[in-house]
């Protein structure tokens with residue numbers, strides 16, 4: 001019996017996936033691991049142990065894309081030591097560069113785009129036969145129809161669930177419409193089944209993902225209908241969604257923030273710039289004023305909502321006055337969180353043809369902007385001290401007797417386990433009194449009620 005078990009185990013091949021980029025890639029990596037599970041692969045935590053290494057890549061900025069080639073270079077000694085080692089590149093660099101990747105780095109065996117990874121088992125047969133495999137189609141069929149059911153046992157309490165993919169907006173700086181294709185929304189029936197399945201496996205919080213998640217539309221279901229249906233699932237405690245676009249915002253979605261119990265008070269709504277001239281150059285199709293009014297409506301519906309955003313500095317044509325307009329918008333909105341980037345010219349996008357802002361100028365603007373955001377973020381965190389928040393426990397902390405979870409506002413909270421009343425359970429929600437604010441987290445103690 002024992003020998004048989006060992007034999008079975010040694011038949012299993014080992015898969016290491018490294019994920020770059022956005023949350024959708026995190027979701028895709030899980031689904032790719034499941035797809036490759038059917039080809040006999042089990043996930044492992046380091047490339048050294050692996051029979052197959054898969055990089056799930058991001059093309060959004062030049063640095064992100066170039067990182068892939070330096071990472072591949074690092075696998076050279078592994079491949080020399082184990083010539084059977086298979087190396088694959090998935091995700092948005094795969095979609096954008098295709099066969100070029102194999103030309104630049106011949107040890108790559110497989111290149112697969114974000115819309116075709118359900119074909120991985122077939123592609124692996126080709127690779128196992130010693131051939132190269134490349135698939136960057138935008139196929140007619142829906143990959144979700146062909147992926148294995150998500151039947152892994154227990155999992156962590158917070159999960160991503162992709163509901164919408166692709167983008168029709170064509171912001172002048174962005175590669176996503178080219179790497180992810182046109183906007184497509186999955187059927188509500190399938191999404192709800194997947195959500196139910198996740199809940200049965202221990203998930204308490206679902207974060208609905210889409211490149212433009214609030215553009216979700218399938219028959220007469222919009223994102224709001226989906227959220228209300230999820231609200232009815234017993235055992236699911238929290239609903240989040242990301243990333244939204246200002247132009248796809250609907251009245252019912254705004255209202256749901258005031259009335260839907262499980263919908264969390266957090267909104268990630270990128271604006272990119274506070275200057276109408278720059279917004280026009282970016283093809284964002286809205287003004288700074290329209291964005292600010294939208295935020296006001298969310299705050300009317302849910303006064304404590306935490307606003308998060310994305311910003312690009314140094315977009316072609318951005319002058320000092322434009323940058324100041326962005327700073328003014330940030331002061332007006334007051335962000336609890338934001339991601340900010342220096343503009344990176346991406347081949348094939350309209351803005352890449354335009355005259356750049358000098359790198360030194362963009363650097364100074366980025367620092368200024370980040371300093372303001374940090375100040376706002378800190379002030380909002382400080383204001384939580386003395387308040388009671390609900391924390392969904394996700395994992396053990398580094399210190400003995402400490403657990404880490406998320407508040408409704410997505411603040412990471414370090415929670416001290418109570419001296420009496422026993423250990424805290426992962427997946428449970430506790431009332432926590434906040435006693436301190438640190439750089440990127442809050443600290444507190446469980447309040448017994």
Ligand code: SAH
Nearest residue numbers: 173174211243270310311312341342343344
């Ligand atoms: N769909 C989302 C986010 C897409 S990418 C949206 O519309 O907002 C995530 C963020 O990366 C963007 O919001 C933008 O701030 C940044 N980004 C995209 N392309 C970029 C580029 N070429 N240079 C710098 N930052 C970029």
Ligand code: SF4
Nearest residue numbers: 167169170171174176
């Ligand atoms: Fe990119 Fe704009 Fe689409 Fe967002 S909305 S993914 S920034 S093109």
Ligand code: F3S
Nearest residue numbers: 021022058059060092
């Ligand atoms: Fe990057 Fe592709 Fe996401 S380019 S940000 S991984 S959609």
